[in-house]
Amino acid sequence: MLTTVVGNFPKVAEAGYGTAVIGAINRWQKQELSDGGLEDVFQDVTRAVIKEQEAAGIDVVTDGQIRWEDLVTPLARRLEGFEINGLERFFDNNVYYRRPILHKTPVRKQPIFLKEYLFARSCTSKPVKAVLPGPYTVVALSEDRYYRNVRPFLRSIAEILNEEARTLAKAGAVMIQFDEPALGFGKPPMKDVVEAINIATTGVQAKTALYLYFGHLDGTLPALRPCRVDLIGVDVVSDPKAITAVRKQKWTKELALGCVDARNTKLESVTELHALFDVVKRVVPKGRLYANPNCGLEFLPHEQARQKLNRLVEAVRRYK
Amino acid sequence: MLLTTSVGSLPKPDYLAKARAQARKGELDHKALRRLEEQATREWVQFQDEIGIDIVVDGEQYRGDMVAFFAEQLPGFKQSSLVRSYGNRYYRKPIIADKVRRPRPVTVGWWTFAQSLTSRPVKGMLTGPYTIMDWSFNEYYPSRRATALALAGVIHEEAKDLERAGAQYIQIDEPAISTRLDEIDLAIEALGVVTKGLRAKTITHICYGNFEALAPKLMKLPVDQIDLEFANRKFELFGAFKRLRFTKEVGLGVVDVHSHRLESVEEVADNLRKALAVFKPEQIYPDPDCGLKTRTPQEAKDKLRVIVQATRIVRDELNGARKPSRRPAAVAAARKR
Ligand SMILES: [Zn+2]
Numbered sequence: 001m002l003t004t005v006v007g008n009f010p011k012v013a014e015a016g017y018g019t020a021v022i023g024a025i026n027r028w029q030k031q032e033l034s035d036g037g038l039e040d041v042f043q044d045v046t047r048a049v050i051k052e053q054e055a056a057g058i059d060v061v062t063d064g065q066i067r068w069e070d071l072v073t074p075l076a077r078r079l080e081g082f083e084i085n086g087l088e089r090f091f092d093n094n095v096y097y098r099r100p101i102l103h104k105t106p107v108r109k110q111p112i113f114l115k116e117y118l119f120a121r122s123c124t125s126k127p128v129k130a131v132l133p134g135p136y137t138v139v140a141l142s143e144d145r146y147y148r149n150v151r152p153f154l155r156s157i158a159e160i161l162n163e164e165a166r167t168l169a170k171a172g173a174v175m176i177q178f179d180e181p182a183l184g185f186g187k188p189p190m191k192d193v194v195e196a197i198n199i200a201t202t203g204v205q206a207k208t209a210l211y212l213y214f215g216h217l218d219g220t221l222p223a224l225r226p227c228r229v230d231l232i233g234v235d236v237v238s239d240p241k242a243i244t245a246v247r248k249q250k251w252t253k254e255l256a257l258g259c260v261d262a263r264n265t266k267l268e269s270v271t272e273l274h275a276l277f278d279v280v281k282r283v284v285p286k287g288r289l290y291a292n293p294n295c296g297l298e299f300l301p302h303e304q305a306r307q308k309l310n311r312l313v314e315a316v317r318r319y320k
Numbered sequence: 321m322l323l324t325t326s327v328g329s330l331p332k333p334d335y336l337a338k339a340r341a342q343a344r345k346g347e348l349d350h351k352a353l354r355r356l357e358e359q360a361t362r363e364w365v366q367f368q369d370e371i372g373i374d375i376v377v378d379g380e381q382y383r384g385d386m387v388a389f390f391a392e393q394l395p396g397f398k399q400s401s402l403v404r405s406y407g408n409r410y411y412r413k414p415i416i417a418d419k420v421r422r423p424r425p426v427t428v429g430w431w432t433f434a435q436s437l438t439s440r441p442v443k444g445m446l447t448g449p450y451t452i453m454d455w456s457f458n459e460y461y462p463s464r465r466a467t468a469l470a471l472a473g474v475i476h477e478e479a480k481d482l483e484r485a486g487a488q489y490i491q492i493d494e495p496a497i498s499t500r501l502d503e504i505d506l507a508i509e510a511l512g513v514v515t516k517g518l519r520a521k522t523i524t525h526i527c528y529g530n531f532e533a534l535a536p537k538l539m540k541l542p543v544d545q546i547d548l549e550f551a552n553r554k555f556e557l558f559g560a561f562k563r564l565r566f567t568k569e570v571g572l573g574v575v576d577v578h579s580h581r582l583e584s585v586e587e588v589a590d591n592l593r594k595a596l597a598v599f600k601p602e603q604i605y606p607d608p609d610c611g612l613k614t615r616t617p618q619e620a621k622d623k624l625r626v627i628v629q630a631t632r633i634v635r636d637e638l639n640g641a642r643k644p645s646r647r648p649a650a651v652a653a654a655r656k657r
Binding site for chain 1: 403413500
């Protein structure tokens with residue numbers, strides 16, 4: 001079983017890599033700090049969070065999304081066609097994001113996350129996965145004033161994500177992950193979602209992953225079976241019934257078990273994590289299993305995020 | 321009728337904002353900060369008194385975050401390091417690490433101080449149990465329900481003590497209530513624990529998200545008055561309320577707290593006249609949409625003055641002391657009721 005993280009990491013660590021990001025962004029917003037100056041701070045913190053994942057013993061690391069304000073605006077800001085609007089609550093969290101509004105056909109003019117990815121890879125000898133928002137989550141968190149119809153919006157975002165994923169794979173990303181928390185809420189149009197994910201992963205020369213977190217898993221896993229992805233990440237913390245859904249699923253893909261609660265500070269015991277491992281090893285061979293927190297670690301204060309990662313690695317290492 | 325009030329927070333004057341920053345850095349001692357908090361409270365109470373606000377608030381000059389303020393004073397909570405809320409904004413999200421207790425009152429001292437400064441009633445201001453639960457980490461209680469109900473017991477004790485001290489109005493804010501409507505029954509249950517057996521008038525302020533989903537539950541909230549933002553939504557809620565059988569009192573937000581623009585007296589008066597077509601005059605408590613702490617002190621004062629002046633005009637019209645300038649039908653209808 002390999003360990004990984006879902007994506008983001010605390011941007012500040014009072015007792016660790018510091019709080020430089022806050023001041024740097026403030027100064028940059030007031031035009032007292034240049035783009036290059038801000039980039040230096042982002043790079044320092046990115047390097048620090050990668051080192052921290054290495055030190056914890058995480059097998060597949062991310063760049064911690066230190067530059068990301070939220071899951072969707074880093075993409076939407078750099079596409080033509082979107083305007084970034086006011087604050088909205090980010091799913092069921094006491095955390096907010098800025099809602100993108102689509103006004104015309106979205107266009108990707110150049111690679112979006114390539115430079116950031118290359119920098120992260122230069123910081124470590126461990127495999128670095130690239131994380132992108134999934135097409136449905138981009139659509140669900142945006143306001144569509146152009147298509148006024150889910151399917152064409154989904155398809156155009158999926159095509160853009162596909163170009164981006166191909167670029168990242170060519171640059172050496174071993175795994176490309178699409179985050180789809182929006183699938184946990186309401187009744188997503190699963191046929192269109194599967195079509196979009198298949199567009200996004202077409203021809204991508206890397207392992208592809210689809211991560212589900214927050215909300216509920218009702219019926220989502222069976223509906224995702226026709227998806228052409230190599231790995232599905234499931235959050236078994238947010239939905240108490242999720243572990244049953246995982247057990248009932250016929251697994252033909254790899255599974256990443258989101259088993260440590262990255263939205264609460266209470267530390268899991270090795271025993272309770274092992275109980276979850278026991279369930280999944282019966283449905284997925286050990287060599288096709290990953291373990292990770294249920295979602296990004298940025299909901300936690302830094303100290304607790306670090307403890308949770310250590311506990312995750314400890315549980316996996318001690319698991320026989 | 322048409323008693324004017326505020327939602328709770330008022331902006332901190334510059335000298336207090338500076339002092340708080342100094343205190344955080346350890347450059348100002350607790351006593352000196354407290355003196356300035358008292359000065360700012362005195363100024364705000366005097367201001368409300370002078371302009372004629374009917375139900376006064378202390379302005380929460382001594383509070384930062386509405387949940388952290390309670391968490392800092394209730395044993396069982398511990399402080400965390402920073403977590404990000406959005407953009408470049410961070411806060412210390414409290415951690416419930418043990419059984420939450422209330423060895424002594426949290427707000428009664430400040431309430432008593434504020435009440436000693438005015439003969440008008442001062443509203444007691446509490447944060448509701450559902451919101452404290454939703455905005456904290458929990459390492460102690462077995463579930464969200466257990467957490468909310470335990471906190472409700474604690475806030476109930478505080479409300480009782482406010483009542484004993486003489487508070488006639490107690491507001492229990494639940495801004496988180498509308499963000500997870502799947503849990504609204506839990507929020508209602510917890511709020512019921514807080515208000516049970518209180519003789520004081522109880523109020524809750526909700527910053528709503530999806531009003532359509534919230535509306536059917538409004539009458540079930542166990543409080544006498546529900547305070548909502550109307551101005552910010554261009555008063556479109558009037559239509560929704562017309563369809564509801566709403567018999568509680570309504571805190572009617574008539575000025576937008578997120579806008580620098582100062583509403584005109586005539587515009588606010590006109591919206592109050594429209595409100596009279598939906599609510600009875602004695603149901604309505606004109607106030608700002610939400611806490612005014614996001615505005616400058618001057619903007620906040622100007623907006624409060626407009627509310628008082630507009631309310632006076634409409635009140636006089638209802639009393640027949642003044643000829644209504646517009647919308648006579650609504651006012652006439654309201655007078656008959
Ligand atoms: Zn509000």
